[in-house]
Amino acid sequence: MIKILVLNGPNLNMLGKREPALYGAETLDSIIQGLRKLAGTLGVELEHMQSNEEGVLVSQIQAGREKFDGIILNPAAFTHTSVALRDALQSVTVPCVEVHLTNTSAREEFRHVSLTAGACLGQIMGFGAMGYHLALTGLVQYLKSGRGPGINQ
Numbered sequence: 263m264i265k266i267l268v269l270n271g272p273n274l275n276m277l278g279k280r281e282p283a284l285y286g287a288e289t290l291d292s293i294i295q296g297l298r299k300l301a302g303t304l305g306v307e308l309e310h311m312q313s314n315e316e317g318v319l320v321s322q323i324q325a326g327r328e329k330f331d332g333i334i335l336n337p338a339a340f341t342h343t344s345v346a347l348r349d350a351l352q353s354v355t356v357p358c359v360e361v362h363l364t365n366t367s368a369r370e371e372f373r374h375v376s377l378t379a380g381a382c383l384g385q386i387m388g389f390g391a392m393g394y395h396l397a398l399t400g401l402v403q404y405l406k407s408g409r410g411p412g413i414n415q
């Protein structure tokens with residue numbers, strides 16, 4: 263069975279309370295619950311982990327090499343700062359989809375650069391919690407069918 267690791271970075275444990283006008287009112291638990299339902303429908307196994315610490319996320323990505331077929335990652339603020347996360351993604355062969363709730367290109371300039379996206383299969387942003395669903399659907403299809411049309415990696 264296909265196994266997917268969902269990783270969420272710093273402050274995403276605060277979803278629901280954190281700037282709801284920007285990030286929505288839904289909690290991370292509720293988002294993951296919805297994602298687990300979709301995983302069930304798609305017939306894949308899903309493991310979720312959230313951490314506020316960069317090193318923990320690096321270790322999870324490294325461990326993902328053995329245990330998972332794909333990764334869905336919202337690196338949150340580390341997107342814009344972390345060479346370590348990018349290097350971790352590049353050191354594993356597991357395809358990763360980067361997700362952002364908001365469209366970071368439409369926000370402050372320091373959010374326009376993603377250090378991690380270049381090491382990913384693709385990126386989905388601006389669709390709120392639905393972005394995780396889009397990522398899971400796309401990633402599972404990619405894994406089931408191999409390189410799909412439009413996927414140039």
Ligand code: DQA
Nearest residue numbers: 273338339362363364366373
């Ligand atoms: C975010 C965007 C990041 O710029 C920000 O630091 C976050 C959340 C998003 O999901 O929109 O924490 O990754």
